[in-house]
Structures are given as structure tokens and as C-alpha cells.
Amino acid sequence: MRKPWAVVPVLGLLLLTGCGDPSSPAAAPPAPTREETGRPPATTQQRPAASPEATRPPRPSPTPRKGPRVLYLGDSLAMENQDVLGKQLRDGLGARYTSAPRSGTTLCDYLEGTGEDSLVPTEHKAATLVVKERPDYVVLQFWGNSWGYTPCMGGLTHEASPAAYFQRYAADAGRLSGQISAAARRAGMTPPRSVWVLQGPDPITPDRVREVNAVYAERARDTGELLADAGAAVSAPGARHTWTQYLPCTERERTTAGACTDRARDRTALHRDDDYLHFCLAPTTPRSRPCPVPSPGITRIARAITATVAEHRR
Numbered sequence: 001m002r003k004p005w006a007v008v009p010v011l012g013l014l015l016l017t018g019c020g021d022p023s024s025p026a027a028a029p030p031a032p033t034r035e036e037t038g039r040p041p042a043t044t045q046q047r048p049a050a051s052p053e054a055t056r057p058p059r060p061s062p063t064p065r066k067g068p069r070v071l072y073l074g075d076s077l078a079m080e081n082q083d084v085l086g087k088q089l090r091d092g093l094g095a096r097y098t099s100a101p102r103s104g105t106t107l108c109d110y111l112e113g114t115g116e117d118s119l120v121p122t123e124h125k126a127a128t129l130v131v132k133e134r135p136d137y138v139v140l141q142f143w144g145n146s147w148g149y150t151p152c153m154g155g156l157t158h159e160a161s162p163a164a165y166f167q168r169y170a171a172d173a174g175r176l177s178g179q180i181s182a183a184a185r186r187a188g189m190t191p192p193r194s195v196w197v198l199q200g201p202d203p204i205t206p207d208r209v210r211e212v213n214a215v216y217a218e219r220a221r222d223t224g225e226l227l228a229d230a231g232a233a234v235s236a237p238g239a240r241h242t243w244t245q246y247l248p249c250t251e252r253e254r255t256t257a258g259a260c261t262d263r264a265r266d267r268t269a270l271h272r273d274d275d276y277l278h279f280c281l282a283p284t285t286p287r288s289r290p291c292p293v294p295s296p297g298i299t300r301i302a303r304a305i306t307a308t309v310a311e312h313r314r
Contacts, residue, residue: 067094068309071133071192073110073126074141076103076288077199077301080280081141083290085302092306093313098133100124103288106145107172108152112179117151126176127183134189137309138180139228141197143277144169144212146205158208170215177225193226194219195308197301200231203243203276210241228308233300234270234279245271247296258294270297 070089072082078101089095102109102120109118110126122128130138146158146165158165173196181191196216202209213231220227236244246267249260253268261269261281270279278284279297291298 067096068136068313069096069134069192070098070137070139070309071129071135072097072099072101072139072141073129074101074139074197075105075143075145076101076278077143078141079103079288080278080291080295081298081301084295084298085139085305088302088306089309093310095309098129098135100129101141104145104149105142106150106153107140107142107169107176109150111152111172111175114152117154119150119152125179127179130180130183130189130192131187134187135192137195137226137312138192139195139197139305139309140176141199141230141305142212143199143202144208146208158205162208162211166211166215169212170218173215173219177219177223193312195226195228195305196220197305198227198229198231200234200297200301201241201243206241206243226308226312228305230301230304233304234297243276245269245273245276253296259296259299261296268296 067090072078072085074081078099082099082101086095086097086099089097102124105119108114109120110124111118112125112127114120115122126138144158145153148155148157153168156165156168177194180194184191196219198213198216199209209231217227219225232240234247236242236247246262246269249263249266249268253259254263254266259268260266269281271277272281272283275284279295279301280291280293281295282291282293
């Protein structure tokens with residue numbers, strides 16, 4: 001989602017060891033003979049029958065739970081996050097993961113029927129990918145492009161008409177969820193759970209991001225879809241919608257090489273000096289790409305999304 005001037009837990013299931021084969025009781029020693037004792041042999045005592053517990057066959061080990069199938073869609077933030085999120089989901093949940101983000105997009109780009117007015121080709125529309133990939137979760141990360149770059153918005157911008165912009169955004173969120181569920185049902189699937197990623201602060205129009213996040217929160221409240229508050233992971237405590245370039249290092253970052261970028265001041269960089277929106281600490285390139293360098297903001301976002309999926313699966 002670049003502006004025109006910028007390109008756009010492994011929670012392995014513990015296998016319970018089955019009860020071992022019950023040990024056979026030791027054989028009773030042979031009764032002494034008349035020759036050995038000078039008297040008739042004693043009556044042999046019959047061993048007691050084995051208890052039902054001892055004769056019960058071993059319990060089979062439980063079948064390991066399969067990891068979830070996760071589909072990740074979004075804009076340039078998702079484009080830069082996709083490799084890190086995939087690793088987090090695979091390592092933490094054993095997920096089978098597919099990502100298909102497109103820079104510069106907004107919700108309408110992934111809707112069926114937008115055709116040539118979309119930055120997303122037909123084969124990568126959300127409904128098409130749901131049928132193909134059969135996910136359990138569809139993670140949707142959209143900052144909410146607001147400046148008319150996306151053709152399917154028909155020139156509608158937040159600056160020109162905030163009320164119309166938010167009305168359209170909420171309608172597109174509903175349409176996108178509806179198309180995902182309908183496509184799954186047509187394919188005989190249980191509809192996947194949508195996971196809306198709450199966005200981090202915007203230094204230019206902070207109220208716009210607050211309203212976009214409210215659209216996602218309303219959907220979750222009304223439909224049972226999920227929220228991943230990744231934006232809180234890149235916001236200062238007590239200042240959820242106040243933009244900051246740096247945050248104090250977490251304990252994990254202090255013990256991970258390169259994750260606490262300014263150790264002298266115990267702080268880590270979220271953004272480059274020349275890019276207030278994206279979290280990749282590598283320079284911007286003309287062609288969007290997954291972030292090629294460790295970037296604390298991206299790692300924080302990916303952990304928040306993974307934690308949301310993990311919590312729902314418990």
C-alpha cells in the first residue's frame with residue numbers, strides 16, 4: 001500500500017505414551033518332589049487371575065492435531081510481513097500457509113466482480129483462493145489505502161469525503177467476508193474464520209486508522225470473526241493511536257541478535273527515517289518484496305497474528 005510517491009507456540013501436541021505391555025508375573029518355582037522332601041508334594045497354589053487393568057491392551061497414542069491452514073491477504077504491509085508471518089505460523093502452530101498480498105491494494109481489490117478495475121487478478125481473488133487453498137483462517141491485513149490509488153475505489157478518498165470513504169470501507173469488508181464464506185460453502189467446506197488485523201498508528205491521519213480499526217472491530221463483534229491487534233504491538237503503552245518511530249526493547253528483543261536496534265538507549269526502531277508507514281528496515285525498492293532484513297516491527301506484528309490464531313485453536 002505504497003503512496004504514489006512510494007512503491008507501494010511449535011505447540012507440538014505431547015504424545016501420551018501408551019501403557020506398556022503388562023509385565024508377566026514371574027513363573028512360580030516348581031514344587032519340591034517327594035525325593036527332595038520325604039513327603040508328598042504340597043498342593044500347588046493357583047496364581048490369582050490378572051486384574052482387568054493388567055490385561056487391558058495398551059492405549060493408543062493420540063493422533064497429533066494437524067496444523068491449521070492459513071491464507072494471508074493484504075497490501076504492502078502484508079507484502080513485507082509475509083515471510084516472517086509464515087515462519088511464525090509454521091514454527092509455532094505447524095501451519096500450512098499460503099500468502100497472496102498485493103501492494104497498493106484495498107479490500108475491494110480482492111472482491112469478485114471488480115475485473116479490470118482491480119490490482120488483483122481473477123485467480124488471486126479471495127473467493128478463488130479460498131476454494132483452491134481450503135484454509136481454516138483467512139488473515140486480512142489492510143491499512144486502508146485512502147488516496148485514490150486503487151482503481152476499484154472509483155476515486156473515493158478519505159481526504160475528499162471521509163464519511164463516504166468509511167461507509168464504502170465497511171460495505172467492502174462485509175462483502176469480502178460474505179464472498180469468502182459463500183465460496184467455501186459452494187465448495188462443500190466449512191467457511192474459514194476471517195482474522196482482521198488491527199493497524200498501527202498513522203502520523204498523518206490518526207483518526208482515519210482509528211475508524212478503520214473500528215470497522216474491523218464491529219465485524220468481529222457482530223459476526224464472530226477474529227481480531228488480531230497487531231497495531232498495539234507497534235504502539236506505545238497507553239498511546240494506541242500515537243505514532244512512534246521507536247519503542248523500548250522487549251526482553252525477547254534484548255536477547256535476540258539484531259532485534260534491539262539501539263541497545264545504548266534500550267530501544268528498537270520500528271520505521272526507517274524515510275518511511276513512516278512501513279516496518280521493513282531495508283530501503284524501499286521499485287518492486288515490492290518480502291522484507292529481506294530482520295525488522296522488529298514486522299516480528300511484533302507477526303507474533304500478534306500468530307497468537308490470535310493459536311488462542312482461537314485452544
